[in-house]
Amino acid sequence: MDLHIDRLSKHYKNKIAADRISLSLEKGVHGLPGANGAGKTALLRMICGILRPDSGTVTFGRADVSIEEYRSILGYLPQDFGYYPGFTAEDFLMYMAALKELRKTDTRCCTGELLSIVGLEAHKKQKIKTFSGGMKRRLGIAQALLNRPRLLVLDGPTAVLEPKERVRFREMVDRLGQESIVLLSLHIKSDIELIADRILILKDGRLIFNGTHEDIGEIWKNFIWNSLTVGRSGLSPTPI
Numbered sequence: 702m703d704l705h706i707d708r709l710s711k712h713y714k715n716k717i718a719a720d721r722i723s724l725s726l727e728k729g730v731h732g733l734p735g736a737n738g739a740g741k742t743a744l745l746r747m748i749c750g751i752l753r754p755d756s757g758t759v760t761f762g763r764a765d766v767s768i769e770e771y772r773s774i775l776g777y778l779p780q781d782f783g784y785y786p787g788f789t790a791e792d793f794l795m796y797m798a799a800l801k802e803l804r805k806t807d808t809r810c811c812t813g814e815l816l817s818i819v820g821l822e823a824h825k826k827q828k829i830k831t832f833s834g835g836m837k838r839r840l841g842i843a844q845a846l847l848n849r850p851r852l853l854v855l856d857g858p859t860a861v862l863e864p865k866e867r868v869r870f871r872e873m874v875d876r877l878g879q880e881s882i883v884l885l886s887l888h889i890k891s892d893i894e895l896i897a898d899r900i901l902i903l904k905d906g907r908l909i910f911n912g913t914h915e916d917i918g919e920i921w922k923n924f925i926w927n928s929l930t931v932g933r934s935g936l937s938p939t940p941i
């Protein structure tokens with residue numbers, strides 16, 4: 702089943718976060734690069750039903766973004782994900798599963814599997830307050846996978862990952878993209894090149910490109926790379 706976005710718009714006073722965005726996404730990994738303020742987070746939040754658009758629709762198959770059926774196929778890692786520092790990794794996943802109203806029996810077996818997928822199995826009894834930024838991010842990815850989503854939306858998933866973690870993440874997303882629609886906002890050149898099958902580029906809330914690496918051509922490639930201002934820390938202009 703496909704994700705359909707039809708003329709989605711969102712304004713904030715004098716700013717346009719989304720300007721009549723229309724697109725359809727199929728299974729695979731879709732990368733969303735773009736300069737700061739281009740509208741990536743606004744689009745992802747509208748796709749997840751967290752931000753209400755001024756106009757336009759988001760549907761998965763026949764399910765509208767506002768209904769329960771849509772939420773049951775969705776996994777989401779927000780840009781600023783809140784953790785409970787006193788929880789262990791395992792307890793946190795159980796807690797998130799309860800919030801998502803997943804059955805306890807299903808959750809118990811999959812929390813171990815998910816922690817292993819994100820490389821945190823050895824840390825499952827460790828409190829989150831002792832985790833590095835990269836470990837927290839990986840735990841955030843694990844909670845997004847709890848309901849085995851057919852639509853997985855990750856906002857800046859690689860932002861604080863170490864190079865080794867990043868390689869593991871690429872492999873994981875590659876596997877997930879074979880079964881599901883994966884949509885990620887990415888800031889780092891090598892991530893976009895290596896992770897995404899297709900690229901969607903936003904500029905000032907408008908979708909200005911939707912295609913493959915081959916489609917994009919050198920001019921557009923230069924445009925994207927020049928519009929990206931971040932390295933691993935979000936501060937360096939040099940992509941890693």
Ligand SMILES: Nc1ncnc2c1ncn2[C@@H]1O[C@H](COP(=O)(O)OP(=O)(O)OP(=O)(O)O)[C@@H](O)[C@H]1O
Nearest residue numbers: 713716717718735736737738739740741742743744
């Ligand atoms: N709550 C808000 N109030 C006013 N303007 C907002 C609000 N949220 C977003 N905007 C504006 O909407 C536009 C799109 O913001 P958005 O956060 O989606 O960009 P982004 O591409 O995710 O940026 P970044 O890479 O910095 O996270 C920006 O101009 C931003 O300033």
